[in-house]
Amino acid sequence: MTESIHVSNRAAKSRAETPAPRSRKRAGNGASRPDAGDLDIGLDALAGHAGYAVRRFQIWIFQDFIRTLAAVDIRPTQYSVMTVIGANPGLSQMAVAKRLGIERARLVHLLDSLEHRDLVSRVRSATDRRSHALHLTARGRTALAQFRRLAAEHERHVAEKIGKENREKLLQILSAFT
Missing domain, CATH: 1.10.10.10 (Winged helix-like DNA-binding domain superfamily/Winged helix DNA-binding domain)
Structure with a gap:
């Protein structure tokens, strides 16, 4: 199996997430990860929009999928x-x-x-x-x-x-x- 799938150096890192930095950082897909201060910003009507919630969930899903399958x-x-x-x-x-x-x-x-x-x-x-x-x-x-x-x-x-x-x-x- 060694020749069939090359494991990248990223695989050596554990799945554990490092603490989020205090400043905003790109999430790798065009989205920014909120820092603790962003939680104080109200979403107003967005909180009731299914599309907004689905998009935020999709970002989380893709980030976890990519992190989980990074080794391959x-x-x-x-x-x-x-x-x-x-x-x-x-x-x-x-x-x-x-x-x-x-x-x-x-x-x-x-x-x-x-x-x-x-x-x-x-x-x-x-x-x-x-x-x-x-x-x-x-x-x-x-x-x-x-x-x-x-x-x-x-x-x-x-x-x-x-x-x-x-x-x-x-x-x-x-x-x-x-």
């Missing part, structure tokens, strides 16, 4: 693409892009990256020479199994944050959008 250097969208390809070998790039709501040009770049890491392969379609069928490589199948174990750890973090029953309710509510 996989991002949420890469994991989603590999999971869909693994469950549906032979799908076209267009089908994956549509199902996951990813812009085609962005998916091409993402697939280039996964192909460069020998996790995904594109095979010219036998029925449409303009299209490619997507498959996980042997290395990709092994890696996805490891990614899934780490993603399950991430889901445990979500359950710890909001409660197991609330996580289940949230998934049920959000299923209307998947």
